[in-house]
Amino acid sequence: MSDERSLATDRRGAAAHPQLCAGRRARLAEAMARLGGGVAVLPTAPERQRNSDNDHPFRHCSHFHYLTGFDEPQAWLLLEADGRSTLLCREKNLEREIWDGHRVGPAAAPAALGVHEAHPVDALDKIATDKLANAPAVWFPFGVHEGLQARIDGWLATLRERERLGVQPPQAQRDLTPVLAEMRLLKDEHELGTMRRAARISAQAHARAMRFSAAHFRSTQGRGLPEYMIEAELLHEFRRHGAQSPAYGSIVAAGANACVLHYAAGDAELRPGELCLIDAGCELDGYASDITRTFPADGSFSAAQRELYDVVLAAQEAAIAATRPGARKQDAHWAAVRVLAQGMLDSGLLNRDKVGDVESVIDSGAYRAFYMHGTGHWLGRDVHDVGEYLSLDEAPVEQPDGMGGRVVKRPSRVLQPGMVVTIEPGLYVRPAEGVPERFWHIGIRIEDDAVITDNGCELISRDVPVAPREIEALMRG
Structure with missing residues (x-):
């Protein structure tokens, strides 16, 4: 079949x-x-x-x-x-x-x-x-x-x-x-089977949007492509495979709009040389999927786009490695933050003379200028699914608050097989003094859905590529 x-x-x-x-x-x-x-x-x-x-x-x-x-x-x-x-x-x-x-x-x-x-x-x-x-x-x-x-x-x-x-x-x-x-936090095999199908449908919708964008710019000699037309490709793919609806309002953000975290697809036009960020997933039989991909409008990353994309992808890989049974929910976040912080220093997004080394960037929360959200959430019947994020049976301890201070709270809970999480680091660069102009208006997020298994995690949304060369190859095809 x-x-x-x-x-x-x-x-x-x-x-x-x-x-x-x-x-x-x-x-x-x-x-x-x-x-x-x-x-x-x-x-x-x-x-x-x-x-x-x-x-x-x-x-x-x-x-x-x-x-x-x-x-x-x-x-x-x-x-x-x-x-x-x-x-x-x-x-x-x-x-x-x-x-x-x-x-x-x-x-x-x-x-x-x-x-x-x-x-x-x-x-x-x-x-x-x-x-x-x-x-x-x-x-x-x-x-x-x-x-x-x-x-x-x-x-x-x-x-x-x-x-x-x-x-x-x-x-x-x-x-x-x-x-x-x-x-509901621990999914049974029936639930996981439905979520795998939902993720596959959503991944194919993202791949369809990439191909549609590349084909548009090949055939129109660079005429702008409205965000709503890209959204229509997503919805078409969801429904033709039997998904009942989007799991949430689809984010289709062209160019600078990708720096707005909850941007809704509108009539802004995607143009050659820009990135398109799509955060979209279908709901199938009551279960959500949640995938984000960022791709070049005409099929080729610029040098500046590729530089930041590689940082975000490395951050996601670090977070994936930290997503396993016995690890804490927040381990993936701090693994991603460490890679992102190093990338901010290496690229010049953050001035090393002003903010110090990676540890200083993390302790002060300076990274939040370009990465201001968490690295994942529970996924299930709701796209931000139910379930406590903090340990239910451990005493509060002092922890960094991610903004340069300290807070006393219960530790992050320990991951178990059957939980499903998203893994979604990003970088969002708005024009600002001291920020290299080549990075202005670049917003990048990469998000996948992961089932916690006995030995690590299973990425169920990788039917659409994440590696830059594979994205470019898909769009050329």
Whole structure:
């Protein structure tokens, strides 16, 4: 089977694997039981109106979909600490289904999703108060779903009115988010398989954008190429391989726009001799990919561009080497910073007479003039996925704050197999006194997605090249 065909086939999301979601619910229930029991209450995301008679495309709550595989709006999950699960969803309505599409409905939901029972969402208040009666605690995500706290307060008030009848409301409210976040941080093989496919689709989209740019400048004798046209190539590749949407707003930054970290693709034109920075990834079956590549508009790096690109690539290689089980999450960042700092000194971005050696550059935070963000984040159902970045079981210690000072906080957490991170160093050079003019307006970032394995890490996004010669060869082809 060809690579292209394999990307668009054998795509079964969590809803097609109810046993996976049932296992996740069972693990969550066990965690709740260890922590005193109770009932978890979790809604999916709300529908959002875009304008008159038109909604934004619906996207489920990541926590909810992780536990149910259900992607219809107006749905709730109630999970008891003994493992019993209850789904509340929209009833079947043939007239509305003509307009809005198929609904599973409460009658079919238990067989389709593996939940123990299902009811119409209109019965939520009664079902929830019945489930919460005499439960030791109510669990829900604190501060996430607008109106959820008020809804739960209403249920508790109803139960207090029944105290004379021997009914007790939950005596504790517990935050569901930390427990779910720790579960989601370690991906199972099904999740990793989906993320590998998402990364391959995104990598092919980046390669398509590179080829499109080079072909444009070959055929137009240098006419500018609007950023939105490059973005269209990305979106085309995402959708033709079955990805449901971009995982986030695509960054397509021409020339100086690459120095704006969260730049959105606009109508600025990419021109020969400039670099194009693309930070874009698709979402496939609820899982994100996140890739950044920086390439020369017409297929050839200039000497100045290549000099800084080599520094960023060396920084990424150092960060990759530091991304392994047993290492700390921040080890990759400081490995990249050290290489970047040395490159800033060697290239003249930083004046050695003013800032000192590499250690001084790191201690003072002088490198932040050209590298002001972290080197990676968790990746999963959300592009900046859930999970604590600091150790959960170690005492605070004094550490550098990256800005020339010191801070007391818990150490960075230790990496484990099954975690997925991005690795994304960069350099961003704006015009400034003392900065060599040949580097002005150059912005470079290289980002890959890495699965922590037993022996190191697996880069799942390398179907698009990073080496300068390989990028130039791709664009020539």
